[in-house]
Amino acid sequence: MKTVTLFLTFIVVLGLSLPSVRAQVDHLATTPKLPDHPRILLLKGEEEAIKRTVGTDKTWNKLHQAILTESDVLLEAAPLERIQIGRRLLDKSREALRRLFFLSYAWRMTHQDKYLKRAEKELLTLSAFSDWNPTHFLDVAEMTMAVAIGYDWLYKDLPDQSRSIIKEAILKKGIEPSLDSKYNSWLKASHNWNQVCNAGMTYGAMAIYEDQPELAKRIINRSIDSIVLPMGDYNPNGAYPEGYGYWGYGTSFNVMFLSAIEKALGTDFGLSTKPGFLQTAGFMENMTGPSSNAFNFSDSGLNGELQPAMFWFAQKQKNPSLLWVERSRLITSDARQHIKNRLLPAAILWSNSVGITTIKEPESTMWVGMGKTPVGLMRTSWSDPNAIYVAMKGGSASTNHAHMDIGSFIMEADGVRWAMDFGMQNYETLESKGVDLWNGKQNSQRWQVFRYNNFVHNTLTINDQLQRVEGKAPITGSSSKPSFMSVTTDLTDIYKESLARANRGIAIVNKDYVVVRDELETLPMETTVRWTMLTPATAKIVGENKIELSKDGKTLILQVQEPAIVTLKTWPTDPKHDYDAPNPGTTLVGFEVKLPANTKSAITVLLIPEKAVKKTNTNVQPLQQWPH
Structure with a gap:
């Protein structure tokens, strides 16, 4: 029964x-009957080919x-x-x-x-x-x-x-x-x-x-x-x-x-x-x-x-x-x-x-992908361990497993990751403390998790607000030209209630240094823009517009080209809540600027490896003039 x-x-x-x-x-209906066991991945007798390969x-x-x-x-x-x-x-x-x-x-x-x-x-x-x-x-x-x-x-x-x-x-x-x-x-x-x-x-x-x-x-x-x-x-x-x-x-x-x-x-x-x-x-x-x-x-x-x-x-x-x-x-x-x-x-x-030893390196040093989470991934070399590598993302915080990292980037040079991302926090460490981790709505607790919001990503924070969950940022242009490898994204929808327009472009110039350029248009109110970059390096402010980053015996200069007057800052990365993971050995660097109402402004930052300090060209073109 x-x-x-x-x-x-x-x-x-x-x-x-x-x-x-x-x-x-x-x-x-029209496929052959399944073979006898073993039938999953490796059929009977196919071991011999594997043995030849390993032999x-x-x-x-x-x-x-x-x-x-x-x-x-x-x-x-x-x-x-x-x-x-x-x-x-x-x-x-x-x-x-x-x-x-x-x-x-x-x-x-x-x-x-x-x-x-x-x-x-x-x-x-x-x-x-x-x-x-x-x-x-x-x-x-x-x-x-x-x-x-x-x-x-x-x-x-x-x-x-x-x-x-x-x-x-x-x-x-x-x-x-x-x-x-x-x-x-x-x-x-x-x-x-x-x-x-x-x-x-x-x-x-x-x-x-x-x-x-x-x-x-x-x-x-x-x-x-x-x-x-x-x-x-x-x-x-x-x-x-x-x-x-x-x-x-x-x-x-x-x-x-x-x-x-x-x-x-x-x-x-x-x-x-x-x-x-x-x-x-x-x-x-x-x-x-x-x-x-x-x-x-x-x-x-x-x-x-x-x-x-x-x-x-x-x-x-x-x-x-x-x-x-x-x-x-x-x-x-x-x-x-x-x-x-x-x-x-x-x-x-x-x-x-x-x-394995006969595999040759890829021909292209740049890859751009569209879709739900568009990315621009570029490097100066596949075989040089000291190559510059820059990767930027657009997309939306509404995507599965996303953070408020829209417009964020990472950057490597001389074997050091200068601009970094915390990535994920172990889910159980949050869930066990009652964090409502999987609610992705705008005002949910997920966005209070320190590692998940825009405040600690290499992007912009406008008027101390979170990015818009429902906003989406497409890749709008790219170029694989070796003298100016670049990618641009439109962040306007991410900051819809805080800015009239926002665009970001990142480029590797002459294989020597990196440019990060933001072009912003404000609404009818004064607007505070916070530009941040998370780094594992030791940060030292060495001038009105320069921060020297040091790690593993290497240095990188973060140089603000415009606006001409900024107050450079560093911020600690100490956890805000008892459920946040510790973040030892990391610092936020950057600055805040106040933009007048109804104005168009540009923020241009150079990331310069030590060997390229004398090679920088301070004349950075508007984004619409970047090659596409």
Whole structure:
């Protein structure tokens, strides 16, 4: 009786959650039957190509050996426990994915029984969890992917009883909760949740396909229909709205999804040809500065990391130069530094046998992306560690995971990041103190978090007000001309109630120094403009219009060209509330100016590396005369 009740409940949930199932296009109708196990990412016999790759390239071999060495470490690790932190089980799900991807890879590459047994132990432990925390569905998605890879890759060698337990967990704790409307709002989202959750559910469906063929087809069809929503955000040319950190999350799982369905079904149903999607590899490559750190706007960390998905993009585009940053990470760092990356084996799977040392640097030193969060990313060289790198963003604070950082920029020269961004604060540190973090409305508590508002970003603050959440700033022009590489943005909508007009342009002049120019038009009232730049350097005011920044034995001059009279300032970055993260070793530098009512004004600031102090041209043209 209990079994019948559960079955009827499942049918009802399925009917309620998938009202369009019967009307859905059956994308799988004309595709071949799924291959036998292993069918996810790496088919039977494809290990041999991987072995040839790691056998002929020292860098790939080091990465391969690092995965095996870490798998040996995992042999002695206690299985994961279901310990939730706040509302998340996500750290356990991510570690499960790392462990099972590594151990399953080690088993398929070596067929050493120790890896099989340890992976089986982890699979059974995870299957015995009470649930995979469907109220925070990312946790379910990553756990389902983890267990699906392990189940599929070890399938032929798992005992029947273990198989039965694991596939039941995939069904009951992974797939079935995704059919419940309480948990599946991500199906209609256009951000990383959609990408991650659809990928996880598809992996689960593919893993147990022979046992649940109709359900599996529905899940895969549903994912193909749903994932087009976030993939639409790469339009028109690849800028990812949520920034570096979430590109590494959302886009990577999107690629995991595409790679899996194409491998098993022979097609990705045209998804990879969606406008901007393949071009997003250019966005990601250019988001890393010469320091190897990321342009960490919005909710992102500073430290860059190896991105396995980039190897998939390079293969798709037949363009190994997209791997210039990955090449650097693999060659200059110990392979063991990458072992915390839970998708690391995928880099080898997608390597396409590319020789790491043969990868050439990109031809272009500038990348401009439009869309929800437009960016301009420019540098003077890909191979010079002392190159100037400047990155600026437009967009809107209303975008998922956004900060009030519209018009903000970061800048590097001589191996130092002079103009920086705090990036994200750990969510749990805010949520645990009751901060209403996910309410993005204009007057919400989110914008009181120190790191999230415009007061500490490298942008303008007008009349001590927050930027407008609903405002949007487009990129209005750009030039890759080496003598004046530049990008401009229109900030008028961001300051709509405080200024009549606001435009910002940033340029690298003659590969020597940087210009930041703002052109403002005031309303019928006196207006106070605060210009700020966050820096990790030691700041010293050395004149009426100059601040000397010093770090790591290098110096940079911040010089205000106009207005002629300003009062330079530095501000501390001490937290304002008990929930704010500490910000040691950082300072805000800049100035405030009062602009008369109904006037047009320009603010021009030069950022001059020490070797270019005598090369500056103080005649900066109006923005409308900048090359486009």
